[in-house]
Amino acid sequence: MVATGIAGVFAGMLLSGTPVFGQRPAAYRAPRSEYADGKPNLNGIWQALTSANWNIEDHPAGPGYSNGPAWMLGALVAEPPGSGIVEGGAIPYQPAALQQRNDNRTKQLVADVYKEEGDPELRCYLPGVPRAAYMPYPFQIAQTPQYVNMHYQFANADRIVHMTNHSQPPVDSWMGWSNGRWEGDTLVIEVTGFNGRSWFDRAGNFMTTGTKVTERYTPISPDHLQYEGTIEDPAIYTRPWKIQLPLYRVRGANELLEFRCVEYSEEALYGRFTKEWKPFAWDPMTQMPAATR
Numbered sequence: 001m002v003a004t005g006i007a008g009v010f011a012g013m014l015l016s017g018t019p020v021f022g023q024r025p026a027a028y029r030a031p032r033s034e035y036a037d038g039k040p041n042l043n044g045i046w047q048a049l050t051s052a053n054w055n056i057e058d059h060p061a062g063p064g065y066s067n068g069p070a071w072m073l074g075a076l077v078a079e080p081p082g083s084g085i086v087e088g089g090a091i092p093y094q095p096a097a098l099q100q101r102n103d104n105r106t107k108q109l110v111a112d113v114y115k116e117e118g119d120p121e122l123r124c125y126l127p128g129v130p131r132a133a134y135m136p137y138p139f140q141i142a143q144t145p146q147y148v149n150m151h152y153q154f155a156n157a158d159r160i161v162h163m164t165n166h167s168q169p170p171v172d173s174w175m176g177w178s179n180g181r182w183e184g185d186t187l188v189i190e191v192t193g194f195n196g197r198s199w200f201d202r203a204g205n206f207m208t209t210g211t212k213v214t215e216r217y218t219p220i221s222p223d224h225l226q227y228e229g230t231i232e233d234p235a236i237y238t239r240p241w242k243i244q245l246p247l248y249r250v251r252g253a254n255e256l257l258e259f260r261c262v263e264y265s266e267e268a269l270y271g272r273f274t275k276e277w278k279p280f281a282w283d284p285m286t287q288m289p290a291a292t293r
Contacts, residue, residue, distance in 0.1 A: 030219035045250040048134040051082030055203035058084040087242040097236035104204025111268035124261040126174035128198030130229040140256045169193025187217040223249040
């Protein structure tokens, strides 16, 4: 009787369409766009929930910007731990490039407008790709058959993905030049033409003008996109490498609010040119501020 009962339960599950062990549920099919092109509708506001903006590699918790006066802010600037988003855990740097990354880490807080040093986020420069996708701020996708617009809250950054009439980048820029295509339900975007000044995170991981990023946006549920990025640059990496993470739909948001952060970086960039400005310094013996404005 017991065996008969178990067999009946499994037969009922099969007839009802309920997945059993060893079976996989049917792949998610996203709603189609309003245009008669049969493509999935990716419109909406999305956001990553990850510590990748601090460091895209595996990393423990830390004091954050420990090489400057930010230590006075304590846990407000502490770095949260994270398992990273790099496939395999670490970026395959060439030795000289790894040294450059390590040097970048010692100059995170450099805000000199004349130096190509320091984290561009500190100065409110455009975040670049792929960093714009996993910063702790939302971004909005609006698509047509010819173009996909991606508008980011941080620094009011914006980029156009050219779905037709692909061309080479006319000039190098922070956000690069984006040519897109569909592979099934996946939006594939090839991005080149970077100015080489972007960082991937606050940890100093970086790119050059020769970097190529291939992004893949795949809807996996009504409220999730799977994001993958393949980064290639034979000048600084030993091989192509990948990142991946989920993006979450921001429910209840009808528009993206602006975060024009440049006004909060002007003092750091240009304050020394004003008459009343005094540099922040601290006494290494007492670990107390030695001068304030």
